[in-house]
Amino acid sequence: MIDTYTYIAKMEEEIRMSEVFDVTIIGGGTTGMYAAFYSGMRDLKTKVIEYQPDFGGKVSFFYPEKKIYDVGGFPGVTGEALVKEVEDQANLVDPVMAKGEKIKSIEKTENGTFRLENDSGGEHLSKAVIIASGMGTFDMQPLQVEGSETYEKKQIHYTIQNRKQYEGKKIMVISQSRVGIDWSLALENIADEVHLINRVEEFKAVYEHDMDQLKASSVSIHLNQEVEKLNGDGQIMKSVTMKDGAELEVDHILVYEGLNIEKSMYAEWGLETEKGRIPVGTDMCSNIEGIFVAGDAAIYPSKTMLIATGFTEAMAAVNSAAMYLDPKAKSQVYSTVIYKYADQ
Ligand SMILES: Cc1cc2nc3c(=O)[nH]c(=O)nc-3n(C[C@H](O)[C@H](O)[C@H](O)COP(=O)(O)OP(=O)(O)OC[C@H]3O[C@@H](n4cnc5c(N)ncnc54)[C@H](O)[C@@H]3O)c2cc1C
Incomplete structure (x- = not known):
């Protein structure tokens, strides 16, 4: 009906x-x-x-x-x-x-x-x-964490459009690539915190100066790390639990895991x-x-x-x-x- x-x-x-x-x-x-x-x-x-x-x-x-x-x-x-x-x-x-x-x-x-x-x-x-x-x-590769579709568009994004929404917020960028570094650097001056998560030890397709810029920035770099769980009530995501058990507060997650x-x-x-x-x-x-x-x-x-x-x-x-x-x-x-x- x-x-x-x-x-x-x-x-x-x-x-x-x-x-x-x-x-x-x-x-x-x-x-x-x-x-x-x-x-x-x-x-x-x-x-x-x-x-x-x-x-x-x-x-x-x-x-x-x-x-x-x-x-x-x-x-x-x-x-x-x-x-x-x-x-x-x-x-x-x-x-x-x-x-x-x-x-x-x-x-x-x-x-x-x-x-x-x-x-x-x-x-x-x-x-x-x-x-x-x-x-x-x-199509972007979606974030492979249970329940991620619930927060897509509102708090989980696959492009960096509408930068205003990140002002004064806690941002997590998940990427192994130079795109993740670019996004983190683009947001570090407007966001409250930026955490860059890479599930392996090194970034792909980066130049030395990208890494130098990243290291000189206020971005917190988490290597060999992954998000294991999204913590929220189904409406608003408040934090994430990492592979090592740490809990990080986040307002927005930006994901670039390939195309x-x-x-x-x-x-x-x-x-x-x-x-x-x-x-x-x-x-x-x-x-x-x-x-x-x-x-x-x-x-x-x-x-x-x-x-x-x-x-x-x-x-x-x-x-x-x-x-x-x-x-x-x-x-x-x-x-x-x-x-x-x-x-x-
Ligand atoms: C990283 C990067 C940086 C660049 N920098 C510059 C720059 O500084 N200056 C510059 O001038 N150019 C730049 N370019 C090139 C520029 O982006 C492209 O030339 C331009 O975007 C092409 O526009 P388009 O509309 O022809 O194609 P696209 O932007 O590729 O748009 C094609 C659209 O068609 C849609 N589509 C495809 N198949 C179907 C279908 N079967 N049904 C319905 N929809 C479909 C797609 O979803 C897409 O939205 C850059 C490109 C890249 C990748």
């Missing part, structure tokens, strides 16, 4: 999913979100589908706390802040932005509409598709591939008419895999999609200086 609200929400979701969009973008990284803005700006009915629970792709996943210096107009911006700007820009044109869905297959139906199927069997229909899904999807990577299935979708990516020309067209590519997913001679590159390619992909959908469409929008979103 489901209640009325759940039933209505389910029906709305089914209607949303069976609507035919002009452009559907697979991947909500910086490229996909910017493509959504550009596509909406060109008055195309647009949808973005992202696997992760949050948008931002690699920037959100790998380096939200780091400053990026090579995006035009931003003389140093954190990954998190850049992602917010790109997402806000996309939302100016109200695209449908779906999260937590992985596209498993793309099929071109007899009438030329693309049918995209997600990992739970749901479908999306679109006249054109832009692939902005990078090299595939990533599970699932490569994109571009070849299975009928797309030509080169080094796991999709070869394109300057029009960002793939070998399948109606499927366009942008960002890290695309490959061509002298390609740079950078955020700004993805933005430019997103524009070209959207312009090609616009002309595919309507051969009379303009090949580009020359100026947005007096554009309709100017007052927003």
Whole structure:
């Protein structure tokens, strides 16, 4: 038995999913979100589908706390802040932005509409598709301690987003890698305490200067140590018990124990591939008419895999999609200086 609200929400979701969009973008990284803005700006009915629970792709996943210096107009911006700007820009044109869905297959139906199927069997229909899904999807290795899922998102995290939440708090970082050292150093000045836990004797993939910085910091380093038990009431975690029996008070735990990577299935979708990516020309067209590519997913001679590159390619992909959908469409929008979103 489901209640009325759940039933209505389910029906709305089914209607949303069976609507035919002009452009559907697979991947909500910086490229996909910017493509959504550009596509909406060109008055195309647009949808973005992202696997992760949050948008931002690699920037959100790998380096939200780091400053990026090579995006035009931003003389140093954190990954998190850049992602917010790109997402806000996309939302100016109200695209449908779906999260937590992985596209498993793309099929071109007899009438030329693309049918995209997600990992739970749901479908999306679109006249054109832009692939902005990078090299595939990533999942962090979860913390292997009983009950950890209870505190995930609230107190157990797998990226360092939203640094404000760590201010004045007791933080534990669990990692064998340089990522754990980076996170610990990034937080030592804002947190009350930072404990870095490594279950083996040495850190992987570190330079000497990383270790020097770590040793000179106020971070407490615990080698050959592991968390054995999370102590809390199921709502709030208060402390953890370590392998040696010690109990440490903690407010937040950050975990980086490696990644599970699932490569994109571009070849299975009928797309030509080169080094796991999709070869394109300057029009960002793939070998399948109606499927366009942008960002890290695309490959061509002298390609740079950078955020700004993805933005430019997103524009070209959207312009090609616009002309595919309507051969009379303009090949580009020359100026947005007096554009309709100017007052927003
Ligand atoms: C450590 C590091 C530092 C970097 N530093 C810089 C820098 O300083 N400056 C710079 O310009 N670039 C930098 N880069 C490169 C930059 O991050 C990438 O070029 C950029 O993020 C690519 O964006 P994208 O949107 O094309 O792909 P991604 O960011 O990879 O986004 C692709 C999205 O698609 C989603 N996805 C994949 N498959 C599916 C599917 N089947 N269904 C639904 N969703 C799917 C993924 O979950 C992901 O969110 C750095 C990269 C790394 C790893």
